[in-house]
Structures are given as C-alpha cells and as structure tokens.
Amino acid sequence: MLKALLVDDEQNNLDNLEFMLMHDCEGVSVAGKVHNADEARDWLSRHSVDILFLDINMPGETGFDLLKSLHQPNFKVIFVTAYSEYSLQAIKASAVDYILKPVKIEDLQFALERVKKMFTSTLAIEQSQQLLHQLLQTANYNTLPKKIALPQLGGINYVDVEDIASLEADGNYTIIHKVDMQKMVISKSLKEFDDLLDTHIFVRIHKSYIVNIHYVKEYSTLDGGMVKMRDGNEWSISRRQADLFLERMNHHSLSFKKH
Template sequence: MTLTALIVDDEEYSRKSLYYLLQEYCPEVQIAAIVNSVAEAREQLRTKQVNLIFLDVAMPRESGFELLPDLKSSNTLVIFTTAYDHYALKALKASAIDYLLKPIDIEELKAAVKKAHDQMLLISERGTAASDPKQPDHVLPDDGTITIPHTHGFDVINTSEIVYIEADSNYSIFHLKNTGKMIVAKPLKEFEEMLAGKAFLRIHKSIIVNFKYVKAYSHRNGLQVILKDGSALPVSRRRLNEFQEKAKAFFKGE
C-alpha cells in the first residue's frame, strides 16, 4: 500500500530535509504536497487525497494541532514533527500515530512510517469487511494500535500484545504478551473507551481482558475467566451477561 503524504512545516530546511529522507529511506511514501502553514494544508486537503500528514507543531498563526479538527471525518493519519519534546503528551491525546523530534532520526522515521503503513492496511481491511455482505456481523474488528504514555513520551503498541489491563487506583497495569508489565499513569476507564468495539471487555471494575487470550470460563471458584497461560481473572456478576454475549460473538467469529 502506498502512503500519500502531506508535509506541513514552516521551516524550509525542515521541509526539504524530511522530503529527502522520505525519498531515500521510505519508498512506500509518495509526497502529494509540501506546504508551510496550516492554512495551506487545508487548501491542499480540499483537492488532494492524502492518508498521512507529517505535521509540525509550532508554526506562526496556527499550530499543527489546529489542523486536527479538519481530519476528524477522514482516515488520515498524523505523524507530528517538532523540535520540542513537551508536546508529546498532547500529541498522544490527539491520537497521533507517532511523534518525531527534530533533527529527525532515520531509524525513528522508518519505524513511524511502518506504523502508519500497518495502520492503513488495517483500516483498508476493515473497510473491505464492512462492505462485504458475506462478512458475519458478529466478527470483531482487527487489531490496531494504541499509544501508551510514559515519562519520556509514549510508545505505540499493537493491541494484540495486550493480554489484560488491571486497575491500580489511578494507574493502569498492562500485562503484555512478550514484554511483561507496563504501568501507565492513566485510569482504566480511558483505555476502556479507547478499546471499545475491539476484542476487549471490562469484565470487572478493575480488569479489561483481551478475548484472544481467553481459554475458558468457570464458576467453580467464583466467576472466573481462565487465560491461555493458566491465570484466572474475576468476572463481576453485573458484567456477566455482557461477558457471555461478547464471548459468544467472538468465539463464533473465530
């Protein structure tokens, strides 16, 4: 899949540098236009179909964040590019696919483009599934990515790596398939909203589980979900019906 991109940056050197890096190291990216302001970006978006924007943050008149409302109705992905690391959390909350600090590192650029490429493939596959009359309506969406904040910025992880998420006061503990635990300074409810509609369900006030790792359900020792690694998680009584309905839809669709 080709990524058709727009570069938005008020600094000429930064625009040219990013363009040459993409030409040299990211052949899957086709540059549709290069502009120096949010206003010019809006003009380009009226006439050009793009699915990726490399967006500077600190620009005169309008910041890069002010372009985001124009993208709400599209599947356009955003990679922020900036010289200032203190915008990282705001970029995370804006659901950016990645955040690159200037001067842009080649390997970080290639990794960010790969994330965007993988995400666009998922979006394309979901669109095909939605338009296919043979596609069962109980099949849950494919895996995607979410951004996880930490003290130095954020990580983008594939949702298929999440086994379950556990609440600890205002923190959330991610139990990941290959990399152990990750503690995040955000409440569980925020991740419940991010993962709504996917293969996840809040089965208890303190637990969200990924159905991909569920092996069994038992009420022998209280209401419990048994995971493929043998661990057991509690299911609250008030969430039991929702759990059973989603489990039936999920496993029927596998």
Template sequence: MSIKTLLIDDEQHNLDNLRALLAAYCPQVDVCATARNAETAKSLLYLHHPDLLFLDIQMPGQSGFDLLSSLHNSNVGVIFVTAYDQYAIQALRFAAVDYLLKPVNIDELQAAVERAYRQHRLKEQHQLLQNLVHLVQAGHHQEEQRIALATAKETRFVKTSVIIRCESSNNYTTFYLAGGETLLVCKPIYAYDDLLTDYGFIRCHQSHLVNKKFIKSWKKEFGDFLLLTDGAELPISRGKKEDLKKALRL
C-alpha cells in the first residue's frame, strides 16, 4: 500500500530533488502532484486528497503555516522541509510528522516517511474500527445500519440501506445514494467490500459493489450487465458470475 503525497516548495529544483530522493529511497511514497505556492497547493489538496504533505515553510505570499491554518478539519500528515531551523517549535503546534532541514539527509528522510506511513496505517485502522462501532451501535436491524464515510469536507454517517452502489476509481470510491446524492471517499473499494457484504452488498466487477435490493434485472444482450432501479448499468465480470448467481439465488 502506498501513501499518496503532495510536494510543496516555491523552488522547482527543490521539488525535483525531493521527488528523485523519494523515488529512489522511499518506495511506499506515491507523489500525486507538486505545487510551488500555497494557493495551488490548496486546490491540489481538494483535488487529490493526499495522505501526506512535504511542505516548505517560507514561500512567497502565504507560508506553509498559513496554508495549514486555512485547512479546516484536515487529516493529512505533514513533513516540513525547510532551510531554516527556527520554526521547529511552531511546526510542533501543527502536529507535524517530522521537520527536515535542507539539504535533505537520506536517512532522516527515510525515517520521516516511515513515521508518516505508520501514522497513515493507524488512521486507516481507526476508521475501520469507527465503522464497526457505528454498525454495532445502530442495532440489529440491517436497514438501520450506518457506515462512516470520510469525504474531503466531513465524515457522513450513512445508512447502508440507502447506498445503491459503490464505484472504484484508483484509490477513490464513489458512493451512489438513493435520492441521487453521491459521496467521493478517498479510500479504495476493497476497504468496504468485507464491511458491506453482511448487509446485502455483492461484487459484480472489480470496480463495482452493489446493494442487492437495488438490482432490477440481469441483462444478457451485448454482454452481461446488472440493471439497477436508478437506471445504472453495471458490467458483470467473468470471474464474478458464479458468485453473483449464488448471491442472487439464480
């Protein structure tokens, strides 16, 4: 599992150097984008929902601290990378994962990334536990079960009975709800597969998880598809056919 990372520094050669070091020495890091100012970085944060920032402090316009102060309820990890050591105490107030001085030392970089990776795994485990707690607290009636879905702006507690389907796109999952609302969650679909199986959800394709009660028909012309009550058509992969037939008692 990789940790999605955004690099922010006002000097391009620093970005290029850090990206090269991460590629060579930190394989668990996946650099999704780079930014040279706080304004661009903020847009990229909402676009990519990274797990980790490598953040320069002194930049033209808004500083790295200004950027973090403008983020509300952000759960992203931060490793400060700066040429100056007088900001260390202030960095601690932002609960930074680490504080690296330029030029970056490879051993210190690897240690910082490993700490960030461990923290990321703990956050994921906490989210799964939170989901389990809410499912248990909701009672024994499946239609009242709820799941916690963390979007960029909030954590929504959604009844599993109103989730029509889940669709995967790389490390993101879109939840389609009855009524037409959609929620984009920065987690891969497999994180919800086992969690939702007990509540009537089945996998018809590696990219699709569907609530059985919203299946209208199995279409067999021009390939196999599931037609849902909201009009969506989901492909049925060859490897999922037999499991799907068993789940639908066909």
C-alpha cells in the first residue's frame, strides 16, 4: 500500500482528493493532509511517504519552492494544479506527472498507475527524480505576474498588482481602488478581473466587490457582513462568499487556538 501526503491550501480540494483516493483508487492510502509548504516540511520531517500530491500556487511559498527546499526527496510527486500557464508548460515539457483541477477520477487513476509502475523499477525511479530536478531548475518560481496592463484612453497603464487594494463593479466598468487612495475606472467587467487575478489573494466577496486580502483591516458580521479595508473603504460581503473569504484570511493570519 502506497502512502500519500496531500498538500493544498484549500480544504475542499484536500477533502475531495482524499475521498477519490479512498473510494475510487486501489493501492494507496492518505497518510496526511496539510495546507502549505511549512506544514508539509514539518510533516515530512516526521513521516515517510511514497507519493506527494502537490498544489503549485499556494499563499507564501509555491509547490516548486517546497520541493527546492527539500534535500533529495525520495517520494514521487504528482502536481495538482489549476493555475499558471507557464508552470503547466514546464511540467508538460519535463514529463513529470500532473493532474488538472477540478480533478477527474480517470485522470487521478491514470497518474497513479504510472506511479505504481515506476515503483517496480529502480531505473524508472531514478529517471523520475532526474526529470523533477530538471523541472525545478527551469521552472519560474515567481509565476504570478507583478504588473497588470490596464487599458486607458490613448494607451495602457501598467499598475503593480500589489498596489490594488480592492475592485468595485460599476456596470460594465470596474473601479480600481489603489493603496495610495487613487481610483481608476477601467472598461472591463469585474468578472474579467476575477478571471485574471490570483484568487488566492484577490477574493470575490460579493457580486460587486473583490478585495486584496493583504489590505483587509476588519471583518464584521453586523449589518449582514462587512469587510473594512485599510484605505477606509467598507464593502458588503455575501453570506455564501464569507466562508471562502475567511478561509483565505486564515491562511494569512495568526490565530489563537479554540479551547
């Protein structure tokens, strides 16, 4: 029985993958589930594992960063990713195993069969480790873009992504609220920004608002739910988006343990 560690910053992804491995795949057991690179390193320092199911774009360190920090890992890696076209191209080129999100049972079973065959051949394991090493040498560890190109009358305005505090829908337009209190009106819908920006950092809290969690000051459950930003703006948060928002915030915040 092969033992697997699952690494993903979203609890739903961990639970869904664990369910499929337990009910639809043979010869593998879930030995652990963790949410980020730090937790994975700590877990791996105390346990052995045969397979690492690894998300790539996580808050803080990426999956690539985690692997680069480990000294001669002796497990097989299966990347599980929905982001970063560059990273996916690098993975395909290196011929290591990957699964696209949302995970399909047949893709998961196929990847596992490849891994099982490798464990029957010492040469195959060595080749797999070489491919992984080559990938880590060539992959772009800073896969997320630093700037966003915003169309303006007469040209393009290049804005640092980290300078965007929140975004507000205004019909078919979007009002960008920057950290320096400036506003920009862009002829793109909020959905287009939602599809473009990193959803680990820019969270859709309402049909009309996206917030950069790095600039959230306070969350209030009063008045139906409000998110207060460091620049003074206050945005309504829908009930169905509250759980996702809090999950993202918890990954970036220190919290006291509940007794």
